[in-house]
Amino acid sequence: MQINLTGHHIDVTEALKGYVDSKFERLERHFDHVINAHVVLSVEKLTQKAEATLHINGGKVFADSAHEDMYAAIDGLIDKLDRQVIRYKEKKNSHRPGAPIAAAEEE
Structure with missing residues (x-):
């Protein structure tokens, strides 16, 4: 997975880049x-904001999270993306012909 990391009113340090890369490995497991993935880290007054757009086969997934701490905002972002990716994966798998759910309804 290719991760494009940009900062808006913030310097993207190696520590932030490493933290984002380690967190996105969690999505690759699922x-x-x-x-x-395009990740934007930004600062608006006292609020740290992280937002990401994932390009996946068949669509895009977008999530954002805001917190007082940038690392907490990244954690919240990954949690949201993880839920959305799992939901997308389940939806994609349930539309296959001959799925176990459809076979159970026929009986």
Whole structure:
């Protein structure tokens, strides 16, 4: 997965980049069809904001999170993305012909 990390009113340090990379490995464990990710870290007065767009096969997934601490905002962002990716994966798998759910309804 290719991760594009940009900062808006913030310097993206190696520590932040390493933290984002380590957190996005969690998404790769659940779903490996992520093509690339665009992550924007920004500061608005006292609020630290992290937002990301994932390009996956068949669509895009967007999430954002805001917190007083940038690391906490990144954690919240990854939690939201993880839930959305799992939901996308389940939805994609449930629409296959001959799925176990459809076979159970026929009986």
